[in-house]
Amino acid sequence: MQRLSIFMIFMACYLLSSAQVDERLTDLSRYIAGMPAPMYTSDDKLNDAIPSDYSEDCTSAFDRLSEKHLEPISEWASSSSIISNSDHQKTLFYPFAGADFIYADAFFGEVDNMILIGQQDAGTLPDFDAMSQYEIKEYLNAIYNSLSISNRLGFFRTKDMNRQFRDTYVNGTIHSILWYMARAEMKIISIRNVRLTSSGRLETSTGKDGIEVIYSDKGKEKKLYYFAYDLSNSNLSSNSRLFDFLKSFGKHNVLVKSASYLMHNSSFSIIRDYLMNTSHLVIQDPSGIPYRKLVSAGCSVDLHGTYTRPISLFSGYSQSSLKEAAKSAPDLPFMIGYMAPYGECSLAVFKSCDN
Numbered sequence: 001m002q003r004l005s006i007f008m009i010f011m012a013c014y015l016l017s018s019a020q021v022d023e024r025l026t027d028l029s030r031y032i033a034g035m036p037a038p039m040y041t042s043d044d045k046l047n048d049a050i051p052s053d054y055s056e057d058c059t060s061a062f063d064r065l066s067e068k069h070l071e072p073i074s075e076w077a078s079s080s081s082i083i084s085n086s087d088h089q090k091t092l093f094y095p096f097a098g099a100d101f102i103y104a105d106a107f108f109g110e111v112d113n114m115i116l117i118g119q120q121d122a123g124t125l126p127d128f129d130a131m132s133q134y135e136i137k138e139y140l141n142a143i144y145n146s147l148s149i150s151n152r153l154g155f156f157r158t159k160d161m162n163r164q165f166r167d168t169y170v171n172g173t174i175h176s177i178l179w180y181m182a183r184a185e186m187k188i189i190s191i192r193n194v195r196l197t198s199s200g201r202l203e204t205s206t207g208k209d210g211i212e213v214i215y216s217d218k219g220k221e222k223k224l225y226y227f228a229y230d231l232s233n234s235n236l237s238s239n240s241r242l243f244d245f246l247k248s249f250g251k252h253n254v255l256v257k258s259a260s261y262l263m264h265n266s267s268f269s270i271i272r273d274y275l276m277n278t279s280h281l282v283i284q285d286p287s288g289i290p291y292r293k294l295v296s297a298g299c300s301v302d303l304h305g306t307y308t309r310p311i312s313l314f315s316g317y318s319q320s321s322l323k324e325a326a327k328s329a330p331d332l333p334f335m336i337g338y339m340a341p342y343g344e345c346s347l348a349v350f351k352s353c354d355n
Contacts, residue, residue, distance in 0.1 A: 020189050020216065020221065021040070021187045021188070021189055021216055022188050022189055022190055022191075023038075023040035023041045024040075024041055025188035025189075025190070025191060026039070026040055026182075026187045026188045027039060027040055027041050028125065028128070028178070028188075029178040029179070029181055029182040029188055030182045031050065032140070032143060032175060032178050032179050032182065033058055033062075033178070033179045033180075033182035033183045034050055034054050034055040034056075034057070034058030034059065034140070034144075035050075035055070035058075035182055035183070036050075037050070050140075051137060051140070054137075054140050054141070054144065057144060058144065058179075058183070061144075061147070061148075062183045065102075068334065068335075069103075069106070069334055069336055070102065070103075070106045072333040072334040073103070073106040073107055073334055073336075074106045074107075074109060075333070076332065076333055076334070077106070077107045077108070077109075077283070082349060083108075083253075083281065083349075087253070087280065087281045087351075088110050088111075088253075089111065089250075089251050089252055089253045089280050089281070090111055090112045090113060090249070090250070090251075090252075091111055091112070091113040091114075091115065091246075091249040091250070091251070091252040091253070092104055092108045092111045092113070092114045092115065092252060092253050092254070092255060093115050093117075093246060093252045093253070093254050093255075093279070094114065094115065094116045094117065094254070094255045094256075095117045095231055095254075095256060095259070095271060095275070096117065096118070096231070096256065096258075096259035096260065096262065097116040097117055097118055097226075097255075098116075098118040098119070098120060098173060099116075099118070099120070099146075099173035099176035099177055099226075100116070100257075100258075101114070101116065101176075101177045101180050101181065101224060102180035102183075102184065103255075103257070103336070104116065104255055105180075105184065107255055107283055108253060108255060109217075111222070111253070112220075112221075112222050112223065113222070113223050113224075113225070113249055114222075114223070114224045114225065115225045115227075115245075115246065115249075115252075116173075116224065116225065116226045116227075117226075117227055117229050117231060117242075118173060118226065118227075118228060118229075119228060119230075120172055120173055120228055121171060121172035121173070121208040121209055121228050122172045122173055122174055122193065122208055122209060122210055122211035122226050122227070122228060123170070123171040123172015123173060123174045123175065123208055123211075124171060124172070124174065124193065124208055125174065125175075125178075125191070126139060126169040131169075135169070138169075139169040139170065142169065142170045143170055143175050143176065143179055146170060146175075146176055147176055147179065171208065172208055172211075172228075173211075173226055174191070174211055174213075174226070177213065177224065177226065178213075181213070181215055184217075186215045186216060186217050187215060187216040188213065188214075188215050188216075189214040189215055189216055189221065190212075190213075190214045191211065191212070191213050191214075192204055192211070192212050193205045193206065193207060193208060193210060193211055194210045194211060194212045194225070195207060195209065195210050196210065196227065196241040196242065196245055197241065198241055199241065199244060200240070200241045200242070200243070200244025200245040200247070200248065201245075202225075202245065208228075209227065209228040209229075210225070210226065210227045210228070211225070211226050212224070212225055213226075227242070229242055231262070231268060231271045232262075232267050232268055233266075233267050233268065233269060233270050234267070236270040236271060237270060243274065246278075251280045252278075252279060252280065253279065253280055253281045253282070253283075254275055254279040254281070254282040254283070254284075255282075255283050255284070256275070256282065256283075256284035256285070256287070256288035256289070257283075257284065257285040257287065257288070257336070257337055257347075258285065258287055258337055258338060259284075259285075259287045259288055260287060260314070261287045261310070261314050261317040263275075263288060263289050263290070264290050264317050272289050272293070275289060276289060276293070276294070276297055276299065276353045277353060279351075280351065281349070281350070281351050282348075282349070282350050282351070283347055283348070283349050284347065284348050285336075285337045285338075285345075285346060285347055285348075286307055286310065286317075286319060286322060286346055286348075287310075287314070287317075287337070287338065288348075290319060291319050291321055291322035291325065291348065292319065292321045292322075294348070294350055294353070295321065297353040298353055299350045299351070299353040300350060300351060301348050301349070301350040302348070302349045302350070303322075303325055303326050303329040303346070303347075303348055303349075304329050304330055304331075304332050304346070304347045304348075304349065305326070305329060305330075305331065305332035305344070305345045305346040305347055306326065306329070306331070306332075306343075306344045306345065306346055307319070307322050307323055307326040307329075307339075307344065307346035308323060308344060309323075309339075310338065310339070311338045311339060311342075313338075314338070322346070326346055329346070332345050332346075332347065
């Protein structure tokens with residue numbers, strides 16, 4: 001009888017979880033990612049075969065990404081010496097992220113909530129029923145092209161996103177996010193466009209600057225929020241809605257990478273100070289908060305990987321103190337970021353300087 005009761009409870013939980021999944025959206029995400037669709041619906045539009053070359057290209061790209069980057073990152077980040085159990089938080093804040101959901105998940109896959117910030121619109125899904133097969137093929141190819149740099153080097157190029165995410169159909173970050181979610185075998189529960197009110201509350205919107213994706217990851221319900229939001233002092237000095245929204249989640253961890261060295265400039269000092277003083281734990285690369293700022297603020301910083309210089313595009317942001325300190329840093333088992341093509345990757349792990 002006890003075994004039967006346990007089985008019935010398990011089945012009830014399974015059915016409840018399954019009922020929450022939006023089968024149409026999940027199939028759309030799989031279709032976008034070049035995966036077999038429909039899996040859950042009998043949608044005639046999705047019954048049309050995915051172009052075999054697109055499916056093969058997507059599978060090869062994600063397999064390479066997983067082997068070279070995602071799996072080593074996840075294994076490294078889950079090490080108790082990097083993020084201990086006491087450092088786990090329910091929320092991740094990822095400023096300057098763009099559409100980079102998949103690396104956020106690799107570094108902080110345990111979180112329940114992700115808050116990603118970028119310059120580009122969140123966008124909306126196209127009406128597949130109104131699109132021709134040619135338009136759908138062009139749409140899929142545009143998504144794949146937008147992911148090529150991220151899949152190979154671990155970051156999105158801002159100038160590329162600004163151009164690629166203004167397409168008629170690929171009109172924001174949602175398309176790339178769903179591609180990665182589907183490839184990671186996640187299921188979509190709901191998607192809605194949202195905005196932040198002046199008090200930092202979330203509300204449904206008809207605009208394209210914010211989106212909420214509720215999804216299932218191995219049966220666990222999680223939420224992703226993406227906002228097109230200006231993180232410069234000119235906006236944050238008179239607009240606290242993002243910080244108010246973050247405050248509602250309690251303690252949070254932070255990921256910063258390939259951030260164009262914006263926080264090295266005085267015009268981004270507000271977000272820089274916010275991260276230093278309110279975050280529980282931060283993982284960042286050299287394009288985040290200057291190493292000298294962390295040291296002068298008394299932060300306890302653990303360095304990993306190799307640092308010698310920035311790429312030529314950011315040659316004005318060389319960090320001599322980081323170069324010296326990184327000489328004794330342990331190696332990283334992966335290469336991502338601006339210097340990855342040159343065989344370098346450097347990460348700093350620190351806790352809030354206010355702790």
